Amino acid sequence: MPHTTRRRPLRADAQRNHDRIVSAARDVFARDGAGAALKEIARQAGTGSATLHRLFPSxxxxxxxxxxxxxxxxxxxxxxxxxxxxxxxxxxxxxxxxxxxxxxxxxxxxxxxxxxxxxxxxxxxxxxxxxxxxxxxxxxxxxxxxxxxxxxxxxxxxxxxxxxxxxxxxxxxxxxxxxxxxxxxxxxx
The missing domain is CATH 1.10.357.10 (Tetracycline Repressor, domain 2)
Known part of the structure; x- marks a missing residue:
């Protein structure tokens, strides 16, 4: 799902998870490059891998x-x-x-x-x-x-x-x- 084409707004908890994942991804990508482990991003965001993949399927x-x-x-x-x-x-x-x-x-x-x-x-x-x-x-x-x-x-x-x-x-x-x-x-x- 492209970043700019959401069909409906996220629930408040899902939006918080989204924002934490994007913030963690910024840090991890800056440190480790674009090939960084998604599992590490989820860990740093304080979410599970399933949450990351639900919000960002790829x-x-x-x-x-x-x-x-x-x-x-x-x-x-x-x-x-x-x-x-x-x-x-x-x-x-x-x-x-x-x-x-x-x-x-x-x-x-x-x-x-x-x-x-x-x-x-x-x-x-x-x-x-x-x-x-x-x-x-x-x-x-x-x-x-x-x-x-x-x-x-x-x-x-x-x-x-x-x-x-x-x-x-x-x-x-x-x-x-x-x-x-x-x-x-x-x-x-």
Missing amino acids: RRALLEAVFHDRVEELCALAARRAEESGPGPALLAWLGDLNAYARTSRGLAASLLHDGQDADLLEQNEGCQAMITDAAGRLLRRAQQAGAVRPEIRAEDLLALVNAISLATEQHDDDAQANRLLDIAIKGL
């Missing part, structure tokens, strides 16, 4: 819930950055946020993208890819209009750049290197 359903919620948070952060800073600094700060998010995702997006049956998650019109591309595009357009970023840069370029940095540094667990690489790339914008 690993993909759980990954989608975690990914979608985190992308929504990241998009909201883009809007706050735009309100709090000038166009150039807002874009650069949000790219830093995106870089941090990519580092903590530890294979979450890659696991969804590299599995052929899951690739549609990030390609849906209302899906995560569209949401994040839209957020990046709004910040980028403002920065370009202010003359802070070269006009030929595209939102997709920025997202690919941050993803590449994440993939290049994922196995090294080196936040400083990821930040240095982003800083080098930003200077070229």
Whole structure:
């Protein structure tokens, strides 16, 4: 059952379990990667495996819930950055946020993208890819209009750049290197 298409609201106890499982999954996926044991997620959430599987019938359903919620948070952060800073600094700060998010995702997006049956998650019109591309595009357009970023840069370029940095540094667990690489790339914008 996809995260965004629930037929009816959950009972209060089921919603609490759902929220605890998603929270635990975030932590476990960040620590162990997207292939983490679902049993460990249920244990950390304080629920049984049956509860986890009733609420999330597949690993993909759980990954989608975690990914979608985190992308929504990241998009909201883009809007706050735009309100709090000038166009150039807002874009650069949000790219830093995106870089941090990519580092903590530890294979979450890659696991969804590299599995052929899951690739549609990030390609849906209302899906995560569209949401994040839209957020990046709004910040980028403002920065370009202010003359802070070269006009030929595209939102997709920025997202690919941050993803590449994440993939290049994922196995090294080196936040400083990821930040240095982003800083080098930003200077070229």
